[in-house]
Amino acid sequence: MTSDFPTAAQTKQELRLQALERRDALEIDDRLIWDEAIVERVLALPAFETAGPVSAYWPMRSEADPRPILEALHAKGTALCLPAIVKGAMLFRRWAPWEPIVPGGFGTLVPAPEQLQVKPTILIVPMAAFDRRGYRIGYGKGYYDKALAELGPVTCVGIAYGAQEIAAVPDEPHDQRLDWIVTEAEAIHCG
Template sequence: MTTPSDTHVTSSPRKAALRSAALDRRDALDIDSRLEWDPEITAQVLALPVWKGPGPVSAYWPMRSEADPRPILEALHERGLPLCLPAIVEKRMIFRRWAPYEAIVPGGFGTLVPAPTEPEVKPAILIVPLAAFDRRGYRIGYGKGYYDRALAELGPTISIGIGYAAQEIEAVPDEAHDRRLDWIVTERETIRCG
């Protein structure tokens, strides 16, 4: 098991090749199609039976061709749920309080994050990006293992991966440190994993 003190995950050559191919596939998706699919993903995520607790809920600020979780965050904010966004601090993923239209700052790796003055919080639900995924709930991210370590450190947490159906692969080569997602939502379907 990977512990929160681990600072880097070495990805297998096979996983690295799958990541590269998946990111190429995702980047090649037509932007107009993605703009049509994002509202479908949003509607399906908001229909999940997980929004009964008080939160907080974490998502990510989208980059590259990732599915856009910002409309999900705006809707959850309107429902009164507290929100947060991840930030990498000293090679560890933490979560800082955030609300729509509040300031965000560059956070490294091409991300945008809440200002460092915002308090750290512990999310109850994480919405995570996908490079690739399988139906068992395993995902391929960008290869640093931050989400896997965060999920291990946070303990019982609901995890929801969002992405496009074209990102599905037959099987992610899961390793001991990988954490399975509870749900995966695409523009086509909602998959209950595990």
């Protein structure tokens, strides 16, 4: 017997596609201005006063760009890393601005394999969609949820544009909540 009700995964896929369409439709000039506001809000969070190592992502397509955050943290002497997917799991490799990056699959760029693996204390994560409870929809592979569960206590900050907000993410037991969501307009504490 089949159900006429969509599963959480089917609903997430639909919400993901809608949110990505909204994000992709945003004007690039607006996104560049909003990225500056996101940088200021993220760097003002209390967690970044004693941060390190901090992980972010290399932006793809129309994602909010965390690279200026990483550059500012690097200038303060904060250790940085970027995620890489290796054998089906997310790990984190040391990285600093202007160091080489290589293709990492799924359209990402990552530090070279010979870079030291580190454990971040703060993760800056991308989002396709989010809600104010701190749940996010990513790209559907669950790598961040698995990594957050394995890392133990870390501070997780999602960055996105306000247009990506939805009323409620259909969260599942494996979904990990974010501590903060930062948009061009506000920093939302979800913890």
